[in-house]
Amino acid sequence: MKTRTLPSGAEMPIIGLGTWTLKGKDGTDAVATALELGYRHIDTALAYDNHRAVAAGIRRSGVPRDEIFVVSKVPRENLRYEEVLAAAERSLEELDTDYLDLFLIHWPNPSIPMRETFTALAEVRDKGWVRDIGVSNFDVGHLEEALEVTTVPIANDQVLYHPQRNQERLRQYCEERDITVTSYSPLGKGEFTNERSLRRLGERHGRTPAQLILKWLIDKDVIVIPRSTSREHLAENLDIFGWELDDEARQTLDSMEGS
Numbered sequence: 001m002k003t004r005t006l007p008s009g010a011e012m013p014i015i016g017l018g019t020w021t022l023k024g025k026d027g028t029d030a031v032a033t034a035l036e037l038g039y040r041h042i043d044t045a046l047a048y049d050n051h052r053a054v055a056a057g058i059r060r061s062g063v064p065r066d067e068i069f070v071v072s073k074v075p076r077e078n079l080r081y082e083e084v085l086a087a088a089e090r091s092l093e094e095l096d097t098d099y100l101d102l103f104l105i106h107w108p109n110p111s112i113p114m115r116e117t118f119t120a121l122a123e124v125r126d127k128g129w130v131r132d133i134g135v136s137n138f139d140v141g142h143l144e145e146a147l148e149v150t151t152v153p154i155a156n157d158q159v160l161y162h163p164q165r166n167q168e169r170l171r172q173y174c175e176e177r178d179i180t181v182t183s184y185s186p187l188g189k190g191e192f193t194n195e196r197s198l199r200r201l202g203e204r205h206g207r208t209p210a211q212l213i214l215k216w217l218i219d220k221d222v223i224v225i226p227r228s229t230s231r232e233h234l235a236e237n238l239d240i241f242g243w244e245l246d247d248e249a250r251q252t253l254d255s256m257e258g259s
């Protein structure tokens, strides 16, 4: 499995399972199935209200905790110092784990000073509760402000990133500063898996639209976290290694923005 190295030295798998909307049994089943198929990275958030379901899926899979990369996020309403510490502690308890691999600010909140939030994140990291810290939904302006105030490296920015929301400028900005980028909603919440031009292209290459999109992203070293409740789709989305996109496919995907 291809990985990205984070500031702590941890290896973040380039593909993970997204779990937004997957609560209760759906969440547990998806996590257990994904781990059984070979996924080793799970993306969740306090706002998804599914930590306990995710933990149950991890337990059911039998995969050791230290082989799984677990990401969670602190909601934008809870970015005060004490609230960030409480959110991290609650995440550990609900996820039934001693540490998170990555803990993100879910959304920027202009009404709370970033310095306060990053001071709390540094504390959470120093306590050993999280290995790395990062952000989500931060554009270049937010990152510039964050980099001014943080005392610990920002490991990751998780943003909307797919063929019609091409984040090339943000990706380059992050790459120059050793910040990894994760694409959320890589499949446009499923919308692109039926897109006509991608279906035609996929048929010619013996690949599905989902595979073409995920491959296009990981080729840019962008981490992907597609969500699925279907074993077939989970397996299909993981089958993006050991083959290459040709120029035609890459150019089609590069030029889909605004189409």
Ligand SMILES: NC(=O)c1ccc[n+]([C@@H]2O[C@H](COP(=O)([O-])OP(=O)(O)OC[C@H]3O[C@@H](n4cnc5c(N)ncnc54)[C@H](OP(=O)(O)O)[C@@H]3O)[C@@H](O)[C@H]2O)c1
Pocket: 017, 018, 019, 020, 021, 043, 044, 106, 136, 137, 158, 159, 183, 184, 185, 186, 187, 188, 189, 190, 191, 193, 208, 210, 211, 225, 226, 227, 228, 229, 230, 233, 234, 236, 237
């Ligand atoms: N940081 C943030 O603010 C933020 C915001 C949104 C999302 N996220 C994260 O990103 C993850 C992924 O984004 P997302 O959940 O919005 O949507 P997505 O992964 O782009 O799309 C999920 C949809 O695609 C379908 N699907 C998956 N694989 C498929 C395949 N191979 N063929 C056909 N359909 C397929 C799924 O249906 P089936 O179940 O039928 O497969 C599901 O309806 C989230 O779950 C969450 O963890 C983060």
